[in-house]
Amino acid sequence: MENRIRKYLAHNGMVSVMVMDGTKMVSEARNTHNLSNVVTAALGRTLIMTSIMSCKLKEKGNRITVQIKGDGPIGSMVTCGDGNLKIKGYASTPNVELPLNSIGKLDVAKAVGKGYLNVIKDIGLKEPYIGYSNLVSSEIAEDFAYYFVTSEQTPCAVALGVNIAKDNKVDMAAGYIIEPLPDCSDEVITIIESINTNIFSVTGLMSDLADMDDVAKTISGDNHIELLEEVYPQYECDCSLERIDKTIIALGKEEAFKIADENQGFVEINCNFCNKTYQYNKEMIGKLFQK
Numbered sequence: 001m002e003n004r005i006r007k008y009l010a011h012n013g014m015v016s017v018m019v020m021d022g023t024k025m026v027s028e029a030r031n032t033h034n035l036s037n038v039v040t041a042a043l044g045r046t047l048i049m050t051s052i053m054s055c056k057l058k059e060k061g062n063r064i065t066v067q068i069k070g071d072g073p074i075g076s077m078v079t080c081g082d083g084n085l086k087i088k089g090y091a092s093t094p095n096v097e098l099p100l101n102s103i104g105k106l107d108v109a110k111a112v113g114k115g116y117l118n119v120i121k122d123i124g125l126k127e128p129y130i131g132y133s134n135l136v137s138s139e140i141a142e143d144f145a146y147y148f149v150t151s152e153q154t155p156c157a158v159a160l161g162v163n164i165a166k167d168n169k170v171d172m173a174a175g176y177i178i179e180p181l182p183d184c185s186d187e188v189i190t191i192i193e194s195i196n197t198n199i200f201s202v203t204g205l206m207s208d209l210a211d212m213d214d215v216a217k218t219i220s221g222d223n224h225i226e227l228l229e230e231v232y233p234q235y236e237c238d239c240s241l242e243r244i245d246k247t248i249i250a251l252g253k254e255e256a257f258k259i260a261d262e263n264q265g266f267v268e269i270n271c272n273f274c275n276k277t278y279q280y281n282k283e284m285i286g287k288l289f290q291k
């Protein structure tokens with residue numbers, strides 16, 4: 001099944017709803033980085049939210065970067081998405097193992113720890129937009145909800161979930177965001193709030209209900225939702241030799257050759273996002289600095 005996000009309007013256009021199935025994306029992230037279960041859940045939830053946020057970018061060249069940095073054993077997580085809905089991400093410590101928490105779930109909060117969430121949006125302006133908020137629960141969904149209220153002044157309901165099966169495969173990874181639009185009535189806000197305090201498992205909803213439309217109806221409390229669009233985010237790294245060239249050039253000629261001398265004649269640059277290794281011999285390095 002492809003990754004997909006469905007965007008809806010509910011309550012006669014007063015509320016925006018987005019629902020994502022990102023099972024494939026989170027499986028790919030797990031395989032690429034050899035993630036442990038708890039890191040799959042933590043990074044997976046962040047990748048799903050980054051995908052949803054990328055849907056709001058207006059131009060293909062726009063880009064969003066999310067960094068979650070806590071004092072837990074994961075260290076930091078970085079995810080990026082662009083206007084083409086290409087999403088990528090990594091965790092600085094991919095193999096964290098922790099006992100399940102007191103309710104028998106993967107202990108994402110402990111793995112992430114206390115810290116902050118940072119969002120950088122490059123939407124083609126002179127300076128990128130930078131938003132920042134502290135982590136409130138370190139379970140990721142609540143942290144994003146808090147970020148939206150405090151940093152972007154958009155109160156919303158957020159749920160994110162990653163289910164891992166007994167055979168350690170990603171069984172389901174999903175998320176949603178419900179955002180009251182500026183002319184939303186207090187009555188509708190109350191309806192949404194009361195529903196969303198009771199629903200705590202988005203993966204459960206996705207498994208139980210027949211399709212995403214039913215999920216959107218349940219979480220918004222409106223049976224007459226209007227489907228606006230369906231889009232297909234991809235887990236894909238956009239690194240290239242050209243981009244890595246810049247990293248070598250930034251080292252400076254002397255330093256680049258020094259590293260090559262110490263490393264059997266090669267400089268190797270590893271892309272954090274996809275683990276691809278780019279290898280430069282001295283001839284290639286020489287050419288870079290001739291330009």
Ligand SMILES: [Zn+2]
Binds near residue numbers: 271274275
């Ligand atoms: Zn890459």
